Amino acid sequence: GAPDTRTPTGAETGVPKIAKGQQGAYLTTANGARLRDTDHSLKAGPRGPVLLQDHHLREKITHFDHERIPERVVHARGAGAHGTFVANGAAEKVTRAGFLKQGRETPVFVRFSTVLGSRGSADTVRDTRGFATKFYTDEGTFDLVGNNMPVFFIQDAIKFPDVIHAGKPHPDREIPQAQSAHDTFWDFVSLHTEAQHHTIWNMSDRGIPRSYRTMEGFGVHTFRLVDEAGATVLAKFHWKPKLGVHSLTWEEAQMISGMDPDFHRRDLYDAIEAGAFPEWELGIQVFPDTPEETFAGIDLLDPTKIVPEELAPVQAIGTLTLNKTPRNFFAETEQVAFHVGHLPPGIDVTNDPLMQGRLFSYVDTQLTRLGGPNFTQIPINRPHADVNDMLRDGFHQHAVHAGVAPYRPNSLDGGNPFPAGDREHAFVDTPVTVAEAPKVRAAPASFDDHYSQVRLFWQSMSPVEKEHIIRAYTFELGKCYHQAIKERQLQCLANVDPVLCEQVATGLGLPVPQPTVPLAEVQPSPALSQVGREWPAD
Numbered sequence: 001g002a003p004d005t006r007t008p009t010g011a012e013t014g015v016p017k018i019a020k021g022q023q024g025a026y027l028t029t030a031n032g033a034r035l036r037d038t039d040h041s042l043k044a045g046p047r048g049p050v051l052l053q054d055h056h057l058r059e060k061i062t063h064f065d066h067e068r069i070p071e072r073v074v075h076a077r078g079a080g081a082h083g084t085f086v087a088n089g090a091a092e093k094v095t096r097a098g099f100l101k102q103g104r105e106t107p108v109f110v111r112f113s114t115v116l117g118s119r120g121s122a123d124t125v126r127d128t129r130g131f132a133t134k135f136y137t138d139e140g141t142f143d144l145v146g147n148n149m150p151v152f153f154i155q156d157a158i159k160f161p162d163v164i165h166a167g168k169p170h171p172d173r174e175i176p177q178a179q180s181a182h183d184t185f186w187d188f189v190s191l192h193t194e195a196q197h198h199t200i201w202n203m204s205d206r207g208i209p210r211s212y213r214t215m216e217g218f219g220v221h222t223f224r225l226v227d228e229a230g231a232t233v234l235a236k237f238h239w240k241p242k243l244g245v246h247s248l249t250w251e252e253a254q255m256i257s258g259m260d261p262d263f264h265r266r267d268l269y270d271a272i273e274a275g276a277f278p279e280w281e282l283g284i285q286v287f288p289d290t291p292e293e294t295f296a297g298i299d300l301l302d303p304t305k306i307v308p309e310e311l312a313p314v315q316a317i318g319t320l321t322l323n324k325t326p327r328n329f330f331a332e333t334e335q336v337a338f339h340v341g342h343l344p345p346g347i348d349v350t351n352d353p354l355m356q357g358r359l360f361s362y363v364d365t366q367l368t369r370l371g372g373p374n375f376t377q378i379p380i381n382r383p384h385a386d387v388n389d390m391l392r393d394g395f396h397q398h399a400v401h402a403g404v405a406p407y408r409p410n411s412l413d414g415g416n417p418f419p420a421g422d423r424e425h426a427f428v429d430t431p432v433t434v435a436e437a438p439k440v441r442a443a444p445a446s447f448d449d450h451y452s453q454v455r456l457f458w459q460s461m462s463p464v465e466k467e468h469i470i471r472a473y474t475f476e477l478g479k480c481y482h483q484a485i486k487e488r489q490l491q492c493l494a495n496v497d498p499v500l501c502e503q504v505a506t507g508l509g510l511p512v513p514q515p516t517v518p519l520a521e522v523q524p525s526p527a528l529s530q531v532g533r534e535w536p537a538d
């Protein structure tokens with residue numbers, strides 16, 4: 001599209017933003033003075049020492065010395081693309097969000113990522129993948145910051161630093177990069193057994209996607225949608241790739257890691273450049289907003305649980321097409337800043353304790369990563385809606401604010417920022433009733449069931465998929481140094497399924513433990529393994 005030529009406050013300048021820094025035919029200093037030579041420093045004679053007065057040398061080296069910014073504390077490795085989202089109008093029934101109205105087209109930027117590896121790590125490791133989408137809606141930016149798995153390791157954000165510390169490389173020898181092959185990871189997930197559900201997804205073929213283009217995406221948390229009249233429903237977001245869900249085999253993934261560690265980012269870039277634009281259908285599962293916040297006995301605030309699609313079908317609400325590669329990786333893919341709290345009117349949060357912590361964490365980390373509080377002015381992060389805030393000054397301030405009175409109301413700057421009828425357009429926090437209860441550090445009893453959905457997942461797998469899962473557990477646990485950790489994880493598998501446990505124990509040469517929880521029979525659900533595999537014909 002045409003270059004964006006507006007200032008951060010939305011005023012038209014006519015000057016393309018991104019071009020600044022590379023205009024004109026001649027090489028210049030950062031201040032625009034033309035240069036004649038950039039290959040020789042200024043010396044006292046051709047063999048002499050270099051002079052401190054060489055302003056070009058100092059500018060060039062100083063800027064280079066400060067080129068790096070911290071990589072993301074998680075999801076450091078990623079690839080992004082621009083595209084559009086077109087709504088089909090099906091969501092109009094349940095949300096007033098303007099960008100979900102029929103036919104509405106919204107520009108988007110998507111960043112896919114691995115979670116645990118550093119910026120330079122390989123793409124095809126066994127790991128969860130991030131699937132973060134920025135919708136530049138005209139009612140403010142909406143970020144759907146999801147993953148390619150519908151559940152998360154933990155139920156409360158207070159454990160997030162812990163689970164990431166357990167998954168990142170060991171502090172002493174800084175190995176390995178892959179998620180699952182070390183003692184701390186298996187120590188954590190076998191002690192914090194709510195992680196067993198996410199872990200079996202990681203050990204399944206979902207942990208090694210063939211391509212970003214063939215991944216599903218999930219908002220994971222339950223959101224609250226609000227319609228024009230203020231009525232609410234609870235909802236979960238799903239992305240379904242039109243190419244279907246496909247994975248690598250473990251052998252392929254390992255070989256590609258060595259031969260082409262950039263496999264996934266190359267695939268995304270090449271596909272878009274070739275005009276094979278990847279597409280996803282965005283869908284929602286919708287649940288009544290009851291005081292219990294449960295559906296079919298499943299606690300909708302527990303991010304380690306899914307709601308099977310047989311119980312609540314995913315209804316398509318629009319289509320995402322990625323059709324443009326970034327012009328500059330750093331400016332776009334690296335500097336993009338997603339935040340779970342970027343919500344347009346019509347989409348609100350719930351009390352999911354994982355989501356609540358995320359609402360704090362993203363801006364907090366970006367303050368460091370992007371060097372201060374003005375990163376919404378970086379081109380990739382600029383809202384396409386008008387911005388008229390009372391935030392002022394700070395490092396890297398690019399806006400030149402007009403007016404003298406950044407407070408409301410005021411009697412100097414004029415204008416009424418809250419005109420009558422504005423409630424129709426403004427974000428209004430849903431007046432959810434908060435239960436009268438003592439302050440406690442505790443979780444509800446419904447969060448205690450850590451195994452029945454792991455069993456559901458296992459039972460929904462085909463024989464080949466089960467074989468892959470057994471081999472993945474055996475391979476990854478085989479990398480642990482501590483036998484006690486392997487034995488504790490086998491105990492967890494005994495609580496999932498006797499065959500799974502027995503096969504992995506045999507592979508590890510360890511005894512088969514007995515379950516410590518009743519193995520209630522979950523209704524086998526063969527359809528579950530097909531979910532998302534095939535996009536149904538129209």
Ligand code: HEM
Pocket residue numbers: 071072073074075078111112113129130131132145146147151152156157158160219220221303336337338354355357358361362365366369
């Ligand atoms: C980054 C997803 C839980 C903290 C990300 C990214 C994704 C993501 C996709 C990469 C964003 C990008 O591409 O720039 C998720 C999902 C979660 C989850 C789906 C659970 C359902 C959490 C929790 C916390 C957290 C509980 C902290 C309490 C972070 C941080 C970053 C991040 C600090 C780096 C952000 C940045 O530097 O810009 N997450 N995350 N995440 N996440 Fe999460």
